[in-house]
Amino acid sequence: MTKSAPQGIPSTTTSRPLEGKLALITGASRGIGAAVARNLASKGASVILNYSSESSACQASSLAQEIATQYAVACFTVKADIGSPTGPALLIKSARDSFLAKSQAKFQIDIIVNNAGVASNASIQDFQIKDFEWMYRINVLGPLLLIQAALPYLPNDRSGRIVNLSSISSSEGFVEQSVYGGTKAALEAMTRTWARELAERCTVNAVNPGPVKTDMWDKMPLEHRGGLRPWTFHSPLAAVREEIDEQEIVDQKEFVGGRPAYPSEVAGIVAMLCSHDAGWCTGQVVCANGGMRMAI
Template structure:
């Protein structure tokens, strides 16, 4: 068990984080749990199951302990969002406070080589899944307000990168959804926000434990990315928070 106690600013909250078996998703899940949130960590591949189990064990060893369940779900399947929410409600009750759309995929191809299957895979996961998740999560968001919808997006959504046109286009679409959701959900005091990673390639040096400084193409972001993420979670206003320079 950790030797220091963590501030329970999110005690009693329930958070769903997609793509939470490793990297940024695992880091986000752990930071929310440190502050008292109960976490639903989604993953896709069988090889990720062990990683989510390790994350759950680490969260259970916090002082005070929190809870994390893993949900295996292929978010390209339109039935997966409803199943994620079903398991979240079964485990933690009928309120969901935070949704983090972190899962995403890319295809490294020139425009000339992109297939319709590539297009469907990228847009189903990166665009359709966040929309379907919002639709099924919304009835469980706090009726008194304070829910958070957080979308993770790269700077490529606005800059573009060679051979990554599908990925960048899908994330630009997600940014458009984020802004529109902010307008639609604001009357219920639900915040729709995005955290932009800059530049495209990021490596979280110590995915869950240790220092969470982020290496960005050879340079180091001196503000831990998880701290920026927590600013989004606790913000009272819908907003866009860039990691660097946007």
């Protein structure tokens, strides 16, 4: 049974599984975050798009307009730095204020997707404390402070959904990822703890993408892509499809060993965990990497 759309929030006559739900996605202006926002909106959820920098404001605004028009749901944009001590609380307050300005309904956050994250590679000898603090602040402390700030607005009937974007870097021991891999391992540990602490309110799961065709992939030096070949080559779903995949991916298939995921593919798995049908799944790290990482 789904909630009816809150007063003041656009609705459609077509039944959609997330109709009337409100989803908050961090780092939502591009890449996986934008794909998740589109997917959840297509299923009827109103969405809060978080972004952190002025350079992303235009993208966030354009995405919000696209989503509101195409899916007939409410869409709000909120600038807030998840990596600052006050950013997560500011995000929740601003989202609440924006929602209540358009609706008389109760402000409840049904879905949170902790997608915002940063990465930087360095060998042991080149490691810098400032990079450690930067990555742990955004990838670990930020999600924790966000859930803390959101606690008053989470459901109380186990219908809530939290999905954390981890990475196979948490478990595969990639060279030069002492810090980044550690942040994702920490996020997975928090996922399990939150699943217990929030059991009467929501499920909490993580997904662990491998390489994804985002702007981070596009900026990755070719030699770094080639370094993924041993993993990509053995990923069952990474085989390049010449009539389907982008030409750049086809051209690099021998060197890279296969293809990265497309953001929509990862978003589909996130959305699956946000569904009513996923209500008996919590505390898990779910494969979102085409079989690059198979756990038992």
